[in-house]
Amino acid sequence: MALSGLAGPAATPAQATDNVPCHNTVKRDPVDPSSGRTWPGTDVLYCKLTRDHVPVHASRSPSSPVVGYLEQGGAANWFVTELKGETYRDGAGENGWWAGTQADNGRWGWTPEVYFAGGGNYEDDAGLLVPGSYTCANACAPVPFWAR
Secondary structure (H helix, E strand, O other), X not given: OOOOOOOOOOOOOOOOOOOOOOEEEEEEOOEOOOOXXXXXXXXXXXXXXXXXXXXXXXXXXXXXXXXXXXXXXXXXXXXXXXXXXXXXXXXXXXXXXXXXXXXXXXOEEEEEHHHEOOOOOOOOOOOOOOOOOOOOOOOOOOOOHHHO
């Protein structure tokens, strides 16, 4: 017996998949610009950008000052982490995820992930990680400046 007119479960919206995640973990020794403290052996990842001359902002807000640029597009740029911030728009692209990095002029800041290849609007990068919790016993090192 065929049943007609019955609706099945509502379809869930399609989720885009980041087919170009950050990759190639390497070690760097970032220096906190405010204290001068070095964070030796920090894992960073290279992420593919969709264009060159990508802005690096002072904070995770499109209204914050631009402290520098990543002049090369493609996979020439490395990042330490990602965190949510205010929505950044560029044409049809928009995203609230920001990636911490050092601009080509040596200044630290945040790049909007709207410029990352792969994925869709409002998706974080599949390879770059949000900083984990920092726990320790007795004397604890300060939280890295890029995780604040």
